[in-house]
Amino acid sequence: MIIEQTYQVRGGDFAHAGDASSKVKKLLKQLDVDPRKIKSIVIALYEAEVNIVAHAWEGIIRILIDRDHIRMVLEDKGPGIADIEQAMVEGYSTASREVREMGFGAGMGLSNIKRNTDQMEITSRVGEGTVLTMVNYF
Template identity: 55%
Template sequence: MHFEYKVEGGDFTLAGYASSQIKKTLKQLGADPAVIKRVVVALYEAEVNIVAHAYRGVIYADIQPGGITLRLVDEGPGIPDVEMAMTKGFSTASPQVREMGFGAGMGLPNISENADSFSIETEINKGTTLTIGINFK
């Protein structure tokens, strides 16, 4: 199964829509609740990162019998220092984003902790692609 969701930067009213839809689909497919939780945490964090940091993006979700692959492609500023961005507590979120309760610097670390595979491709002033794999074991 293949799903695509468009995400607009700055639109926090729809943040979490894709993760909610994928959660419903995985429940209907009878996926293990522990796996569903990992998928939802990783996808929600990545989705909010697009909303908080990028101009726009697209989420591609591919569900296969053995697991799910999520690819989040955004148009945005890119990540200047991926290693630093992976540090718990490090954040480049704006004060406005932080005032809404986001931007605690846990997004990328939470994605990494919940994924079986995780990669980041980024280009400054162009955008970032996250690829997240979670097995249904």
């Protein structure tokens, strides 16, 4: 069983932030994945989705569900991350004032992702974009 899904995400489009995560959540429920695993996957995916909305210009989410795991690849065109190690520090954020006022940009996103994934990898080019790969086993 291999299921592939692709979702487009637009930078700044907070009205639809979380739509892709919501669809993946429903899909995993239909596939009867352990609810505790779904919870972790949804936390990580939502944070990653919001990161594209809050920081990038546009992005694409590719989901690949295999028998025993899910692979989520989020590729965006955006400013990139100059110092990934620093971005990983809990509490560090480069979010705008508007984004912070909405309750985002607390510098918790990447640590939430790390805490809720089995594998996580970030590669980034400043001025071009970022690729985040997350894998969770069922």
